[in-house]
Amino acid sequence: MADQIFWYISRSAGLVSWLAAAGSILVGTLIPSRILGRRPTIPWLTDLHRMLGALASVFLLIHLAALWFDHFVQLRFDDLLIPWVADIPGLSRTSIALGVLAAWMMAAVELTSLIRDRIPPDWWRTIHLSAYASLVLGTAHAFLAGSDITNPIVAALGTSAITAVLLALVVRIRRRQRAKRRRDEPPPTTRPEPPIVTTSPVIGDHGGLLNPRPSETTPGPSPRPPASGHHPPPTRG
Numbered sequence: 001m002a003d004q005i006f007w008y009i010s011r012s013a014g015l016v017s018w019l020a021a022a023g024s025i026l027v028g029t030l031i032p033s034r035i036l037g038r039r040p041t042i043p044w045l046t047d048l049h050r051m052l053g054a055l056a057s058v059f060l061l062i063h064l065a066a067l068w069f070d071h072f073v074q075l076r077f078d079d080l081l082i083p084w085v086a087d088i089p090g091l092s093r094t095s096i097a098l099g100v101l102a103a104w105m106m107a108a109v110e111l112t113s114l115i116r117d118r119i120p121p122d123w124w125r126t127i128h129l130s131a132y133a134s135l136v137l138g139t140a141h142a143f144l145a146g147s148d149i150t151n152p153i154v155a156a157l158g159t160s161a162i163t164a165v166l167l168a169l170v171v172r173i174r175r176r177q178r179a180k181r182r183r184d185e186p187p188p189t190t191r192p193e194p195p196i197v198t199t200s201p202v203i204g205d206h207g208g209l210l211n212p213r214p215s216e217t218t219p220g221p222s223p224r225p226p227a228s229g230h231h232p233p234p235t236r237g
Contacts, residue, residue, distance in 0.1 A: 007073075010066035011148055017059035018138050021106060022161035024052035025131050029168040033175050050113070057110045060103055091145050099141035105134035135165065 027049040031042060064080050067073060079086035083097035112119060112127045139162055148154045 004072070006066045006070040010063050010070060011146070013059045013062040013066060014142070014146065015148060015154060017056045017063055018142055019157060019161055020052050020056035020059060021131075021135055021138060022158075022165055024049055024056055025135055026161070026165045026168055027052060028131070029165065029172055033168065033172040035168065035171055053110060053113070057106060060106060064103070088145075095141060095144035098137045099145060102134045102137035102141055105130050105137070109134065132165075132169070135162070 027045055031045050031049065067075050068077065068080060073088050075086055075088075081100065083100045084093050086096045086100075087093060088096060108127055109131045112124050116124050139158065142158060143149050146154075149158070
């Protein structure tokens with residue numbers, strides 16, 4: 001048992017790093033999609049995303065250090081850093097190389113996140129998206145080289161985590177495409193409203209109101225006719 005302590009540490013640390021990375025990517029996928037609604041808040045999800053990412057990186061270092069100290073596998077420093085160099089009996093070099101590549105991608109994501117304000121946003125975004133590739137390679141490494149993947153609990157946890165990440169990614173892509181279609185749609189055409197015509201009343205002979213006419217063509221009040229039997233006074237020549 002004592003001579004295998006580093007082997008058990010490397011196995012457990014690798015599993016924790018794998019699941020923490022899947023959780024960090026899951027939370028990071030949920031942040032812009034707003035699947036969870038207004039609660040929890042974006043700052044809380046962001047802090048959880050960063051904490052899980054840091055946890056995955058710490059346990060990755062423990063995983064590599066335990067493999068280096070383990071005298072059974074006898075891995076050198078370059079075996080842990082260069083793909084297709086390590087040779088462990090019973091395992092293919094490709095299965096180990098997938099883990100090395102996943103570790104480098106995870107390290108790149110974590111380091112660029114720490115210096116995000118010092119690099120162009122496009123660079124950070126591109127490197128950050130490589131976390132999905134890192135998770136895929138790490139999952140392949142766990143299934144091909146992990147000795148605990150035959151455990152039903154470990155297999156169920158890993159499968160559930162990967163499935164949740166895939167579903168969240170599909171929802172995020174669909175929502176982004178829907179929002180893009182809304183932005184590309186032309187604005188709805190509106191029919192011009194008819195001009196508003198104001199009316200003014202027409203006063204009749206006895207002070208009553210006649211039918212209203214448009215104010216533009218409404219004449220003034222009609223003159224009162226002279227009384228019967230009276231003639232208008234003659235005009236002077």
